[in-house]
Amino acid sequence: xxxxxxxxxxxxxxxxxxxxxxxxxxxxxxxxxxxxxxxxxxxxxxxxxxxxxxxxxxxxxxxxxxxxxxxxxxxxxxxxxxxxxxxxxxxxxxxxxxxxxxxxxxxxxxxxxxxxxxxxxxxxxxxxxxxxxxxxxxxxxxxxxxxxxxxxxxxxxxxxxxxxxxxxxxxxxxxxxxxxxxxxxxxxxxxxxxxxxxxxxxxxxxxxxxxxxxxxxxxxxxxxxxxxxxxxxxxxxxxxxxxxxxxxxxxxxxxxxxxxxxxxxxxxxxxxxxxxxxxxxxxxxxxxxxxxxxxxxxxxxxxxxxxxxxxxxxxxxxxxxxxxxxxxxxxxxxxxxxxxxxxxxxxxxxxxxxxxxxxxxxxxxxxxxxxxxxxxxxxxxxxxxxxxxxxxxxxxxx
Amino acid sequence: xxxxxxxxxxxxxxxxxxxxxxxxxxxxxxxxxxxxxxxxxxxxxxxxxxxxxxxxxxxxxxxxxxxxxxxxxxxxxxxxxxxxxxxxxxxxxxx
Numbered sequence: 503x504x505x506x507x508x509x510x511x512x513x514x515x516x517x518x519x520x521x522x523x524x525x526x527x528x529x530x531x532x533x534x535x536x537x538x539x540x541x542x543x544x545x546x547x548x549x550x551x552x553x554x555x556x557x558x559x560x561x562x563x564x565x566x567x568x569x570x571x572x573x574x575x576x577x578x579x580x581x582x583x584x585x586x587x588x589x590x591x592x593x594x595x596x597x598x599x600x601x602x603x604x605x606x607x608x609x610x611x612x613x614x615x616x617x618x619x620x621x622x623x624x625x626x627x628x629x630x631x632x633x634x635x636x637x638x639x640x641x642x643x644x645x646x647x648x649x650x651x652x653x654x655x656x657x658x659x660x661x662x663x664x665x666x667x668x669x670x671x672x673x674x675x676x677x678x679x680x681x682x683x684x685x686x687x688x689x690x691x692x693x694x695x696x697x698x699x700x701x702x703x704x705x706x707x708x709x710x711x712x713x714x715x716x717x718x719x720x721x722x723x724x725x726x727x728x729x730x731x732x733x734x735x736x737x738x739x740x741x742x743x744x745x746x747x748x749x750x751x752x753x754x755x756x757x758x759x760x761x762x763x764x765x766x767x768x769x770x771x772x773x774x775x776x777x778x779x780x781x782x783x784x785x786x787x788x789x790x791x792x793x794x795x796x797x798x799x800x801x802x803x804x805x806x807x808x809x810x811x812x813x814x815x816x817x818x819x820x821x822x823x824x825x826x827x828x829x830x831x832x833x834x835x836x837x838x839x840x841x842x843x844x845x846x847x848x849x850x851x852x853x854x855x856x857x858x859x860x861x862x863x864x865x866x867x868x869x870x871x872x873x874x875x876x877x878x879x880x881x882x883x884x885x886x887x888x889x890x891x892x893x894x895x896x897x898x899x900x
Numbered sequence: 901x902x903x904x905x906x907x908x909x910x911x912x913x914x915x916x917x918x919x920x921x922x923x924x925x926x927x928x929x930x931x932x933x934x935x936x937x938x939x940x941x942x943x944x945x946x947x948x949x950x951x952x953x954x955x956x957x958x959x960x961x962x963x964x965x966x967x968x969x970x971x972x973x974x975x976x977x978x979x980x981x982x983x984x985x986x987x988x989x990x991x992x993x994x995x
Contacts, residue, residue, distance in 0.1 A: 606913035667912060705915050715916035727907035728914045735912065 509687035509755075516644070516679035517543035519651040519686045520586065520612045520672075525550045526694035527658055529610075530581030530701070533561035533572035537591040538624045539676040540614040544586055566591035570598040570609075577607035578716045580706025582658070585609065588676060589616035592630045596637070602669045603638025604732060605716050606704075608661030609669040611639075612654060615777065615828075616676040617864040625865020626676040628776065629829040631805075632838045638732055640670040640739055641806040643776040645762075647684040649803075650674040652756055655689075658698045659746045665738040667704060675778040677865065693753050736807050743804060760809035762801040763816055765791060769798035771880050772817070774843060775826040776802050779861075779868055783826075786873035797877050802839065810846040817847060820854040822880035826873075826896070828862045836893055855880070855889050861896035872896040923973075927954070931976030933991040935969055941988035942966055948980035948989060 514522060521543045524532070532551075534544040551560040561576075563569045566587050577583040587595065592613055602609050613631055617623040631641060642657060644650040650672065657670040674680055689697075705714045720728060740760075747758040762780070765787055766772060773783050780801040790797045800816050800823075802809075817823055825844075827837025835841055840858035847853055859876050862868045876896060883889055911917055937948075944965050949957040956974035958967045981989040 604913065605915070705911075705913075705917065712917070713919045715919075716913070718914065718916055720914050723904060724910070724914070727905070727910055730907040731910055731912060734907075 510690070512686050512688055513683050514647055514651075514686045514688075515542070515681050515683045516647040516650045516674040517614065517681070518546055519647040519684075519688075520654050520674070521546035521550070522688060523651045523654040523694070524584055525556055526689070526691045527582075527584065527655065527698055528556045528695070529558055529584045531559045531561065531573070531576035531583045532585060533563055533569045533576065533583075534585045535563050535566045535569045535587070535591060537566070537588045539616055539680045540586045540588040540591070540612070542680065543612060543614065566594040567598060570595040570602065573609050573611075574598060574602050574605065574607055577602070577609050578605060578706070579708050580703035582662075582701040583607075583609045584611065584658075586612040586614070588614040589618055589624075589630045592634055593618055596634065599634055599637040599639060599669075601717065604728070606667040606732075606735065607669060608658075608667055610654065610657045610661055611669065611671050612650070613671050613673045614676045614680045615673050623864040624676070626678050626778075627828045627863045627865065628673075629863075631671065631673050632829040632831075634671065635806060635838060638668065638736065639806065640666075640668055640736065640743075640804075642670065642672045642804055643802065644672065644674045644679065645778055645780045645801065647674070647679055647682070647686050648756070650679060651686055651688065652750065652754065652758065653803075655694055655697060656743075656746050656750050656758070659749075660739060660742055662701065663739075663742045663746075664704070666735055666742050668735055668739065673777065678778040687754070687756075689753060697749070697753055739807055740809070758803060760802075760804040760812050761816060762803060764799040764801065766798035766800060766816060766820075768796055770796040770821045771823070771877055771884070772798045772800050772820055773824045773826055773873055773876055774800045774802065774817075774839060776805065776828065776839065779826060779828065779873075782868055782870055783873045786870040786877065789870060790874060790877060795877070795881070805839075808842055808846070813843060813846045814850045817843070817854055818850040818852050822884040823854045823856045824876040824880040825856065825858045826876065827858060827860050830860060830863070855883050857883060857889055857894060858892055859894045859896045860898075866897050868897055926972045927975050928970075928972045931971075931974060931994055933976045933978060934971065934994050935974065935976070935978070935980050936990050936992050937966065937968060938988045938990065941986045943986050943988075945985060947983050947985060951979050951983045953977065953979065
């Protein structure tokens with residue numbers, strides 16, 4: 503990451519970084535309900551509203567189901583709309599998430615990742631976002647507060663692109679990112695405003711001279727065609743995500759892809775992870791590199807749409823891959839990242855051996871030593887020449 | 901309705917961009933029984949017209965007579981036959 507000497511540097515936690523980005527974006531409507539560990543973000547944003555620093559209509563609602571419903575109404579009316587949630591709040595939004603995507607409403611939402619109950623837990627895992635994986639939202643994961651800030655700003659432009667017009671979810675790991683103060687380079691308000699540009703509503707309900715209907719009955723005769731066009735829309739987001747990242751690099755000096763490869767060029771083994779664990783994994787990779795091991799990390803930034811071609815390109819040359827999953831698909835063949843990555847590799851010209859580790863559920867800490875263990879395990883598997891056990895656990899007491 | 905459109909021809913998000921087009925949706929093919937009026941028994945009370953949930957009873961308001969049914973939209977619910985005070989409407993099975 504290039505350091506921009508002209509940038510303004512602030513000490514912000516992840517929630518504050520996102521709230522600050524929201525202030526700079528200055529959306530028309532924010533409808534949100536507080537939930538740990540996201541609360542801090544919407545509280546700060548509510549302060550910006552009360553201080554008159556934004557023109558946003560802040561809608562206080564009685565639940566997350568209502569928050570997303572209000573966002574849908576506001577977006578259909580023709581406004582630029584944002585919100586934030588976490589964990590069970592996201593789960594409560596579940597049915598309305600699908601509606602937001604189906605109606606092609608470019609809502610941007612920050613999700614502070616937290617474990618789903620039960621038992622009740624407020625700390626980080628990815629079960630909340632993975633539960634919303636199939637809802638039709640674009641999903642961008644952040645490694646740190648800087649990426650959460652940068653992703654939120656890019657998300658607005660991705661969501662609103664006329665070839666996409668889909669809601670975007672930007673995640674950050676609960677507490678690990680959301681509550682840890684980091685050095686964050688922020689852009690000037692004007693630069694952010696110019697980047698996102700004025701909002702161009704499409705089929706706004708408030709355009710009374712062109713009345714439209716949102717969400718009509720759609721049965722066996724047309725529902726399938728509408729889903730097909732939704733598949734097309736999210737596929738269309740690939741070039742848009744790339745283009746927006748390139749434009750963002752010009753204003754920030756920071757580059758983003760669907761994936762980030764860390765020391766993969768000559769690597770034989772790699773770990774794959776999402777979110778803050780990638781920072782820890784870089785430590786582990788560095789430690790093993792010092793011992794002469796050819797290891798690397800593949801970080802997935804964009805999980806939906808799933809960048810299959812890039813995954814194949816990055817992983818096919820490797821001998822072995824350990825996929826880290828911070829959520830469980832109970833009864834499934836591995837976690838959501840594992841199943842997706844393994845499926846992508848089926849068409850690859852060559853196949854690394856691939857194993858899966860569950861880790862970090864309910865906020866269980868993960869250390870570089872855990873990731874070293876995962877990399878040593880996959881090296882061991884490759885030496886044996888076959889995978890005996892696909893699924894393992896890191897940091898779990900037997 | 902004209903030939904069903906393919907997915908590429910649809911307005912994104914299934915949004916309806918013209919008002920009042922419910923008429924184009926022919927719900928008559930949902931019907932399993934068709935109402936048939938016997939005008940010899942019909943007393944033109946308009947109960948069927950008032951009760952029809954789909955506005956599918958046709959009347960000539962100037963002459964004050966019930967004239968029949970809009971079979972493009974009648975779903976065959978049978979409320980008209982049930983409410984008719986002179987038992988002038990029969991429900992005939994569709995084949």
